[in-house]
Each structure stands twice: as structure tokens, then as C-alpha cells.
Amino acid sequence: MAEIMIKVPFHKPYIAEEEIAGVVDTLKSGWLTMGPKTQQFEEAFRNHIGAKYAVVMNSCTACLHLSLRALDLKEGDEVIIPTFTFASTGGVITYFKATPILVDVERETGNINVDQIERKITKRTKAIIPVHFGGQPCDMDEISELARSNHIAVIEDAAHALPATYKDMKIGTISDVTCFSFYATKTLTTGEGGMATTRNSEWAENMKRLRLHGISGDAWDRYSREGAWFYEVVDAGYKYNITDIQASIGIAQLKKIDEMMAMRSSIAEKYTQAFKDYKEIITPTVKNDRSSSWHLYPIILDIDRIRITRNQFIDELNKANIGTSVHFIPLHRHPFYHKSYGYNPNGFPNAEWLYGRTISLPIYPGMKEEEIYHVIENVSAICSKWKN
Ligand SMILES: *Cc1c(COP(=O)(O)O)cnc(C)c1O
Secondary structure, three states, rough: OOOOOOOOEEEEEEOHHHHHHHHHHHHOOOOOEEEEEHHHHHHHHHHHOOOOOOEOOHHHHHEEEEEEEEOOOOOOEEEEEEOOOOOHHHHHHHHHEEEEEEEOOOOOOOEHHHHHHHHHHOOOEEOEEEEEHHOOOOOOHHHHHHHHHOOEEEEEEOOOOOOOOOOOOOOOOOOOOOEOOOOOOOOOOOOOOOOEEEHHHHHHHHHHHHOEEEEEHHHHHHHHHHOOOOOEEEEOOOOOOHHHHHHHHHHHHHOOOOHHHHHHHHHHHHHHHHHHHOOOOEEEEEEEEEEEOOEEEEEEOOOOOOOOOOHHHHHHHHHHOOOOOOOOHHHHOHHHHHHHHHHHHHHHHOOOOOOHOOOOOOOOOOOOHHHHHHHHHHHHHHHHHHHH
């Protein structure tokens, strides 16, 4: 019997003719860097979210950085973040010689634990950066209330959470600033890119200035007016702008954001339905007052019910040509955080519990039925083969 070779990568970007046409149009227009398309993308995004201001940059990391600049983070200040996150969330805090205060997460969601936040608030706490793990929003009411009563800012790391909702509010409309990522594997991509939304006009202006050398007014503003060669540097800024080439990809992607969301959601449903009788794995649950973007579909191995380790499970999936990933290696496990702040696994039992058990399965728009079925079949077969 001839077997058809199915290969399922961990991720595939969902790029079609609209994105390609947009890029070609930009290339032919004669204006390549930040300009009219960038402004159009910001405007479309702002409208889509229902945010007051939207500031696009070349990464979510840049957005997080400039959010902390906007709130005037200083050396010696503290920012509370979950340990179960990507390098960016902590890295940006160190730019200021401020201290990332890592806290543990909930086992059920991988999201920051509100009680843990409360315990770590001090006089030096300037901000909390909740991370919506996998696309499921954190407990924003409780976090907002804690922040309000302690005069602390909230900057959401929503790198995974486009589009997601919390109690009927769109992520991007709740906190002081929300930062989205348009990295290649994220739910909307421009190759690289990020967007900060805020309702604070001063902060929006500040971020716009700092993303381009601290110059007042954007490049296209300066150059499009004939003979307008004058500019002033009013602050110590950065080179964080995107190009119109990237923006044209973003404009096309944003138009199909709901379509892409529906496809991821349907894959998640199929996985959850298919795995419900397999006691060896725990599937992700979403709390009933919020919706996930389903950026990730992380399963948790019940390692007491299975005779192989998480890494062996990944190897088995690899043999079946299925790409996976692990989200996240907690920050406290990285040498930098251990050496600089003395963090170690003892302080974060839930993140450790998750880290040893979790596997992110492929979930991306355009995933074919036979690819979804291939994942289901192989995950199920590995569970059956190795169960206790
Ligand atoms: C991807 C990611 C980021 C960084 O996004 P970039 O656009 O690559 O800077 C930040 N936080 C989390 C949780 C991420 O997954």
C-alpha cells in the first residue's frame, strides 16, 4: 500500500494574493519606508480594535520598550511580569536598569496569578505586564483593580492575543497600553512588526516621537512637504519604525483577521473533541467570560499516566513529521535571570509544572483537513501506545 507522506509544520504563514499585490503596489509606488501605507495600517487597526490611538513599530518588543519609556520607568524601579513568557517581556525592563519581578502563573491557563502579583507589589513597583498566554486574556478586572489601588500602570503583552475578548471588551481597549506582535508566527503578520494601542494621547505622541529618533513629526510628514527639510530632535529616540512594505502586508492581513480567527478556532475545537477521551493529555480550557485568539494550542501531558517524557512525546511527533514547540522556557530558568537576580525553579512551582508537561501543537489558518487529522491520529496513537 502506497502511503502518502504528510508533513505538518508547526506554523505556516497565511499569505495570499492580497498581501503579494499590496507589496508589489508599494514597491511600484516609489515610497518604501514609513509613509501613507503605514498610516493607513495604523488607522485600520485602530478602527478594528476600537482603540483611541494605535502606534505601529518594528516589533512588539519595541512597543513594550516605548510603553515603559512613556510611563517614565527609572533605574531601580520594579515591573511585575509572569515568568512563563518570552524573553521580550523581561528584556525591555532591563533596558532601564529596572528590575523584572517574576511571578508564578496559574496551571489551568498559564496566565499570571493575581494573588502572586499582590504579594510582590512594593513602593518601587511601577507597572504590571500581564501576558495573555496562547491568546487567552488574563484576569484583567482583578489586575486593573490592583493596579488602580496601588497607582501602578498596566501594559498588556498581547503578542498572542489578536483578536481576543475579555467580558465583551476587545483586548487593546482595556489597559494603559496594549502591545501586539506581528512576528512571522503570530496571528497577524507583517514579517516583523508590532502595534501599541492606548487611550492616552500624551503617551501615543511620546511613542510616535521615540520610534523615530526622537524627532517631532514622522518622516513622511517631513519629506512629503516640498522643501520641508527642517526637523528637530526633541528626545533621545530610537529607530523603531516599520516600512510601507510591511504595512501593506498588515493591511491585507487585517482584512481577513476574522476569517483566520475562525479557522484557528475550528482547529482548536476539533483537537479538543478528539482528545477528550485520552486521559494522558489535558487540553486547554478558556474561562467562560473571555475568548482566546487560539494563537497556540498547548496540551499538557499527564506524566503520571504515560510512560514517556514530554521530550520523547515530541520526538514521537517528529517521527510522524509533525512540528511542535514548547511555550515557554520560563524566564527564571534562563542563565541571565538566574545570575542577575538569583531566580531559580523553587520559586515557581506552577510554571515548572507546566514547563515539564506542555507541547504546543500546530494550529494555523489554511491547515488542511488531512493535516489536522494527521495530528489527531498521531497524538492519539502515541497516547494509546505509551499509556500506563
Ligand atoms: C512574540 C512575543 C513577543 C515579541 O514579539 P516581537 O514582535 O517579536 O518583538 C513578546 N511577548 C510574547 C509573549 C511573545 O510571544
